[in-house]
Amino acid sequence: MLLAFDTSSAAVTVALATPTGEIVASSTTVDALRHGELLAPAIAAALESAGVTPRDLTGIAVGVGPGPFTGLRVGLVTARTMGEVLGIEVSGVCSLDILARQSSLSLPVAVATDARRKEIYWALYDGPAADGSRRRLEGPAVDKPAEVAHVLSGLPVIGRGAVLYGDVLGAADADAAEYPSADVLATGVATRTLEVVAPEPLYLRRPDVTMSAGPKSVL
Amino acid sequence: MSEPLILGIETSCDETGVGIVRGQTLLADAIASSVEEHARFGGVVPEVASRAHLEAMVPTIRRACETAGIKPTDVDAVAVTSGPGLAGALLVGVAAAKGLALSLDKPLYGVNHLAAHVAVDTLEHGDLPKGCVAMLVSGGHSSLLSVEDITDGVEPMGSTIDDAAGEAFDKVARVLGLPFPGGPYIDKAARDGGDRLYVTFPRGLTSQRDLERHRFDFSFSGLKTAVARWVEARRRDGEDVPVNHVAAAFQEAVCDVLTRKAIDACKDRGFEHLLIGGGVAANSRLRSMAEERASAAGIAVRVPRPGLCTDNGAMVAALGSELVRAGRAPSPLDLPADSSMPITEVLNK
Numbered sequence A: 001m002l003l004a005f006d007t008s009s010a011a012v013t014v015a016l017a018t019p020t021g022e023i024v025a026s027s028t029t030v031d032a033l034r035h036g037e038l039l040a041p042a043i044a045a046a047l048e049s050a051g052v053t054p055r056d057l058t059g060i061a062v063g064v065g066p067g068p069f070t071g072l073r074v075g076l077v078t079a080r081t082m083g084e085v086l087g088i089e090v091s092g093v094c095s096l097d098i099l100a101r102q103s104s105l106s107l108p109v110a111v112a113t114d115a116r117r118k119e120i121y122w123a124l125y126d127g128p129a130a131d132g133s134r135r136r137l138e139g140p141a142v143d144k145p146a147e148v149a150h151v152l153s154g155l156p157v158i159g160r161g162a163v164l165y166g167d168v169l170g171a172a173d174a175d176a177a178e179y180p181s182a183d184v185l186a187t188g189v190a191t192r193t194l195e196v197v198a199p200e201p202l203y204l205r206r207p208d209v210t211m212s213a214g215p216k217s218v219l
Numbered sequence B: 001m002s003e004p005l006i007l008g009i010e011t012s013c014d015e016t017g018v019g020i021v022r023g024q025t026l027l028a029d030a031i032a033s034s035v036e037e038h039a040r041f042g043g044v045v046p047e048v049a050s051r052a053h054l055e056a057m058v059p060t061i062r063r064a065c066e067t068a069g070i071k072p073t074d075v076d077a078v079a080v081t082s083g084p085g086l087a088g089a090l091l092v093g094v095a096a097a098k099g100l101a102l103s104l105d106k107p108l109y110g111v112n113h114l115a116a117h118v119a120v121d122t123l124e125h126g127d128l129p130k131g132c133v134a135m136l137v138s139g140g141h142s143s144l145l146s147v148e149d150i151t152d153g154v155e156p157m158g159s160t161i162d163d164a165a166g167e168a169f170d171k172v173a174r175v176l177g178l179p180f181p182g183g184p185y186i187d188k189a190a191r192d193g194g195d196r197l198y199v200t201f202p203r204g205l206t207s208q209r210d211l212e213r214h215r216f217d218f219s220f221s222g223l224k225t226a227v228a229r230w231v232e233a234r235r236r237d238g239e240d241v242p243v244n245h246v247a248a249a250f251q252e253a254v255c256d257v258l259t260r261k262a263i264d265a266c267k268d269r270g271f272e273h274l275l276i277g278g279g280v281a282a283n284s285r286l287r288s289m290a291e292e293r294a295s296a297a298g299i300a301v302r303v304p305r306p307g308l309c310t311d312n313g314a315m316v317a318a319l320g321s322e323l324v325r326a327g328r329a330p331s332p333l334d335l336p337a338d339s340s341m342p343i344t345e346v347l348n349k
């Protein structure tokens, strides 16, 4: 059984799939501030509803971002520790690739997500191949919407960025979701139609050197 | 029945710690520190610390299990610091602990970092005294706590009203041109022939008037400023700054106030034990002065060895072990990381 989750957006999305990519349990909750609280119970609930134990897992798929760092790390550290103690492989997938797969359009598409600070994470994708996979042509990168509007122009845009900056980026793909879906992640990894990378976070930004406001070292 | 095997995770600041204990026996205390990445900034950069925790987590868990000679599946419960600390840093440890507890189908204990600094002494000296005053001194806090049963809660008696003791060490070290973190360097400079009586620096909140309102509180901001002014005046006059003497005199002022108030707190509660923890507890002058003054007052001092005083995973495992042994109910899987977890809460329920 493959366990898949993504915490790179405001959503915490979890799915369980059979080795052939059939979804047997899934849930998605949108709450940008509670990834750390929501993820583990959602995994436990998925396992329970499918009647499987952690030892029945054969692999883990996790979105590696880009996305807000704090939430992103919750997913990655959960995947890595679970993979370690269960002795199973952890497959990383660029979270923008997941979103690209969520478009049913038979055209090239752009993905734009909320990078906060008035910026977007974005990437460009080819039209879908016969197996549904899409090749990433450019990105992932982080920029101000106006700075990359000319690159994205004319393409349907998928993801939260299309909703937030529709006026700058142009037409959103009205049918596509705003957030990555663990169902798509699970099926894509099970059927090998999503590119798998190491479970390393795609930060795309250097850390801000703002000092701890509080204690330098908490006791 | 053998004692419970507990794995503890600590990520509240810049140390990724994973400790393993069986009952009150320490089996492993693995640590990865990002302190060097922060040193050039003169303080901890939260995002740098959080990134380092993610990278260090699995290797540190692996190292701890190897040292302890156990498999993760042998663990009976997972404990983790759920607060207080840097929010983003805590979150990495809490999520890792949940990943472990969930995979192993074992209970999860989200514990208070400060209480863990107290509980770590069980690994060195066995059961905690039935009642004791705990003085926790580090770069983050300086507190006096009354502890009757560590698994039940602790009662704050006083704390710093401005800088933490360790913070004062860092700032004075900077003034004296010593590296970060300042504590060990000041201690060493003082020991290298420093004259403790060379200058008398102010002792914060020790006047009769201050004691009425702040009997068990600390203040180190005035002391830090006094040292900086003294050093500046010397430099302005073109004179050399005797670093060893200034370090010794500064350290003397800090340790004087800390030990005086700690002993007063023991007397106030009628406790015969004083426990000292936190990074500053590694300070050699603090240890010797506490011993001296406590023994004169008929009070026994318990200080874990320096390696256990600084942040580590063993202290979290030690507190987890006490909670399991006391039969406390574990934390839920939706346990949050609480950056301002109150000291009165030992276990996040």
Ligand SMILES: [Zn+2]
Pocket (backbone or CB within 6 Å): A217, A218, A219, B113, B117, B138, B278, B279, B310, B311
């Ligand atoms: Zn500490």
